[in-house]
Amino acid sequence: MKFEVTRNPSPLSDFDREAAISDPTFGSHFTDHQVVVVWEAGIGWHSAQVIPYGPILMDPSSAVLHYGQEVFEGIKAYRHEDGSIWTFRPEMNAARIQRSAKRMALPELPADVFIDSLHQLIAVDGDWVPKPEGEKTLYFRPFEIAAENFLGVRAAKRVEYRVIASPVGPYFVGGVKPxxxxxxxxxxxxxxxxxxxxxxxxxxxxxxxxxxxxxxxxxxxxxxxxxxxxxxxxxxxxxxxxxxxxxxxxxxxxxxxxxxxxxxxxxxxxxxxxxxxxxxxxxxxxxxxxxxxxxxxxxxxxxxxxxxxxxxxxxxxxxxxxxxxxxxxxxxxxxxxxxxxxxxxxxxxxxxxxxxxxxxx
CATH class of the missing domain: 3.20.10.10 (D-amino Acid Aminotransferase, subunit A, domain 2)
Structure with missing residues (x-):
């Protein structure tokens, strides 16, 4: 699947980005871009994009707001000493979001699209991955939501898969303490x-x-x-x-x-x-x-x-x-x-x- 990339015209400055990743609080700051892929009944997955980070335009009748039809994942990007960026067992996360989606009557995102979505976000926001010190990482939040506008208890016929990312430090502050x-x-x-x-x-x-x-x-x-x-x-x-x-x-x-x-x-x-x-x-x-x-x-x-x-x-x-x-x-x-x-x-x-x-x- 080919991703269309639209760069954020107003990304955070280098100074502000470095400030955000120097002492990150879990889930407080977000990178300049997000991934969006759409699924529609009878069409399948399409319209893969990397777009500027920002609010989701959502109708008040959007199915996810009323029936809770959504799933998500958590996965990290690690910067190694040589500057390269890696992630950990992404095929496992891809398989798990598929199982979660099936249970919640959502379409199953192909594993290669899941993994490629991480590559695509890093390609534009790689500078957000912190240096390998103090257990700092970039935390990906892939998620899938029912995005059809309707009221009625059934599986949605339009779904969005998105990925956002946030620089994070240790989940529990204060070191390895019980x-x-x-x-x-x-x-x-x-x-x-x-x-x-x-x-x-x-x-x-x-x-x-x-x-x-x-x-x-x-x-x-x-x-x-x-x-x-x-x-x-x-x-x-x-x-x-x-x-x-x-x-x-x-x-x-x-x-x-x-x-x-x-x-x-x-x-x-x-x-x-x-x-x-x-x-x-x-x-x-x-x-x-x-x-x-x-x-x-x-x-x-x-x-x-x-x-x-x-x-x-x-x-x-x-x-x-x-x-x-x-x-x-x-x-x-x-x-x-x-x-x-x-x-x-x-x-x-x-x-x-x-x-x-x-x-x-």
Whole structure:
């Protein structure tokens, strides 16, 4: 698919751009351009463009506003020491947005168009990718929305795929410090046969009430239990969980349709197996976490996702209890895996699995 490029006539000045990327706040500044590709029933995908960043002209009856038919992704661009720009496992993001789209009755964007859209945006906004220091990156937000103007409960016949990008620093400020997690006892993120496995805004909206409760209690994230029994730990509002036991083995909650198929999660499973460490995907009960933390059987807990990469978890907290993991300090395996994964992403550790994809020299 050929992309038509219209340059922004008033891009941010070099001085202002450098100021924006020197100390970026997550999701606060955006690059000069965006990608747009249109889909229409009976025609398919067409009109691929790179255009100036700016507001979306949207009719008040646009379907996404009324029926929530939308999906999105998160993926980063990394500048290596030689100045080249890379991204991490984009084919996984392409496959996941296709699965999410299918679940939300949206058309599936071809994987090559997804990957090319990242190339196209970097071709005009490559200067926005920060230097490889302080874990700074350029964060892509690809998304797909129902863009037909109508009221009626059915799948939209016109859809837009867009990509915007924002320079970002660490998701959690203050270095690699354990975070506190609020246990959602009164709300669920996703139920059986629902949309839990889709990366769609409704799932995140459903997490915000509990997330706010967690903030009020001094927690950085919220963990959800399964909707059927409220006994099994599933995932955080935006990250997956791993439990490291004192015998060295690792457990992560299994995928059963209610948990997002995290790309960082999948990568960590591979890196852990590379080390000869036993890792199991299975159900993990809150009782097991409570008892394991108390006895010392659970030595470390980590949370992972594209935005935060890997962060240690020190405390699980609810209105009924506080569960402290280890000594509330970053665990050895957590720190080691974080160093390995970020090293691969920034080109300083060997990429044995060919995960990195070059976007620009």
């Amino acid at each position: 975070i506190s997690i609020w246990i959602a006892l009164d709300s669920s993120r996703a139920g059986k046969h629902g949309t839990g496995e889709a990366k769609t805004g409704g799932n995140y909206a459903a997490s915000l009430l509990a997330q706010q409760e967690g903030y009020d209690q001094g927690c950085s994230q919220v963990v959800f239990l399964d909707a059927e029994t409220s006994t099994h730990v599933e995932e955080l509002g935006g990250m997956n969980l791993f439990f490291i036991y004192k015998d060295g083995s690792v457990v992560t909650p299994g995928l059963d349709g209610t948990i997002l198929r995290g790309i960082t999660r999948d990568s960590l499973i591979t890196l852990i197996r590379d080390r000869g460490i036993k890792i199991t995907e299975r159900k993990v009960t809150l009782d097991e976490v409570r008892e394991g933390a108390k006895s010392g059987e659970i030595a470390e807990v980590l949370a992972c996702g594209t935005a935060a990469v890997i962060t240690p978890v020190g405390i699980f907290k609810s209105r009924d209890e506080e569960i402290v993991i280890g000594d509330n300090q970053p665990g050895e395996l957590t720190v080691s895996l974080r160093e390995e994964l970020t090293g691969i992403q920034y080109g300083i550790v060997a990429d044995r699995h060919n995960w990195m994809h070059k976007l620009a020299d």
